[in-house]
Amino acid sequence: MGLVVQKFGGTSVADCEKILAAARKAVRAQQNGNHVVVVVSAMGHNTDHLIDLAHQINEQPPAREMDMLLSTGEQVSVALMAMAIDSLGFRAVSLTGGQLGIRTDSSHTRARIKSISTDRIKQLLEEGNIVIAAGFQGIDEYLNITTLGRGGSDTTAVALAAVLEAEACEIYTDVDGVYTTDPRILPEARLTRQVSYDEMLELASLGAGVMHSRSIEFGKKFGVPIHVRNSQADVAGSLIVNDPEAPEQAVSGAALTRDEARISLTGLPDLPGVCYQLFAPLDEKKLTVDMIVQSPSADGRADVSFTVPRDELASTLRIVQPVVEKLGGTVGPCSDSVSKVSVVGLGMASQIGVANRMFQALARAEINLQMITTSEIKISVLVDRSQALRALRAVHEEFGLHIMPPNAVSDPFAEIGKIRRQASPVEVIQRLRGVELEGLTVDKIGLDQSQGSLTLLQVPNHPGVSAKIFGSLADQGVFVDMIVQTWNSEERCDITFTIPRDQMETGRAVARQLCDLYPGSRIREMAAIAKLSVSGIGLRSHTGMATGIFQALRDANINLEVINTSEVRINVAVDAKDGEAALERLNERFFAVMK
Secondary structure, three states: OEEEEEEEOHHHHOOHHHHHHHHHHHHHHHHOOEEEEEEEOOOOOHHHHHHHHHHHHOOOOOHHHHHHHHHHHHHHHHHHHHHHHHHOOOOEEEEOHHHHOEEEOOOOOOOOEEEEOOHHHHHHHHOOOEEEEEOOEEEOOOOOEEEOOOOHHHHHHHHHHHHOOOOEEEEEEOOOOOEOOOOOOOOOOOEOOEEEHHHHHHHHHOOOOOOOHHHHHHHHHHOOOEEEEEOOOOOOOEEEEOOOOOOOOOOOEEEEEEEEEEEEEEEEEOOOOHHHHHHHHHHHOOOOOOOEEEEEEEOOEEEEEEEEEHHHHHHHHHHHHHHHHHHOOEEOOOEEEEEEEEEEOHHHHHOOOHHHHHHHHHHHOOOOOOEEEEOOOEEEEEEEHHHHHHHHHHHHHHOOOOOOOOOOOOOOOOOHHHHHHHOOOHHHHHHOOOOOOOOOEEEEEEEEEEEEEEEEEEEEOOOOHHHHHHHHHHHOOOOOOOEEEEEOOOOEEEEEEEEEHHHHHHHHHHHHHHHHHOOOOEEEEEEEEEEEEEEEEOOOOOOOHHHHHHHHHHHOOOOOOEEEEOOOEEEEEEEHHHHHHHHHHHHHHHHHHHO
16 A cells, blocks of 8 residues: 655645645545545644734744744644544544654754654554644654744655655645746746756755755655645646656756845955855854855955845844954955846756856846856856846746757656655665754765866956857867856956866967957966865755865865855865865765764
């Protein structure tokens, strides 16, 4: 007998009629021969109402008491759902997070799941019950109620699917599935039938509201197929699994993160440990740092640019300003009116010219790029917020995301149970035993010593410059890996890119031609670099990963030359002579942490 976990979000249980509709879906799944666990969120805007009540009583309510308060929303929902199933003539038992056996750490309002005891759930299922589980909550070792933070019910659902070895986790929401971009912003967005875990992790981190990244991390770590469906419409939805919809497609999705702020630091000493000094205090205060870019220095000085959420700009500057002054650098003009536009796709890792196509599309739309960062499967640019929607539409159209790819998987839903069984080998099941379920998983720390880097310093910060640079390189057949653009001023920026060492001569010739084209610019070259990549699950949700890398390399007295970050991988480049030592130090740091 199979087992299915169904999750219904707040809009799907917003009133009694919708609760009854959800109950019928659960009953239908049981009648199809499955054990069924249903995870529910609080009804509609109930959580917002509770938060408002709390702040009417106390402007800064204690986190523990907020968890006690907010957990009641899900308790209402599970009881009503169990009553609805009973009214249909079937058996159901509602359970809170503590009754489910969900143990968390003690980080109130943002707790992480450490373990889940399945004995009670399995017994109730064997007795013929549909188990109704309260999402978003658990208990810590002291039996305090805890909540999991944003997206917590999704996390509960996929975590339960993992430990119960469910064939699938069905996420019922108010949209038809996962789109190529937010259909509320671009009506031409297309519903995708299948998306990979890594693509979805990147899209979730970029603000795609369908799923939260922590739940996707569970799916990837334990091989749980996640089926996103509309609770109010009978459509197939989207499947989140290991493989993309179309393996040969370079870009599968685009995203807009609207409310970002940019901070640019110039004239920092080009010495080991500087980035650690900058970002460690931010990590201690749990401030969210998103894009981090550093390009190689000129004259012994380096520039670093990074973004934070718009509402955290003032707090970030209060911390960063004295550190920068102590280092002898300068905090450049900041902006709280920027947005991040990104494209994501597993296929871009093996295709030349993807970045160039994106930059060309943005140049045609006359959009200026303030920052650039890339990873193997993502390209992100920072633009003025007033240009953000135009930029998103330009890249969505450039990569034909509104069109079904001709080589798309034909029917991803046909054998969903088989997918789960194939994704659950012994080593995956062993991960469920004796480890913290939401613990950091570093899969690989890689070292690539085949590249060099070129930096174009002080090039014009105008629309079309990046398109010109990378178009020229593409015309010469130069394969570009990492790209970072740091912001110097309204008029000038630095652009760094890494290329294979055997193409350095060609790249150098192109760079010289570009310097002639842009008077006042100059070239900085590193003929041999070592690129280190830390990849895994939880790199973003475990704050401080980048800071940990910076600290490990500082302790080894290794200087950073290039930095760029993403959801599933953090890349840094160092001098080639330091490559092996850097790899050894990062292995010591992160594999020791996992133990």
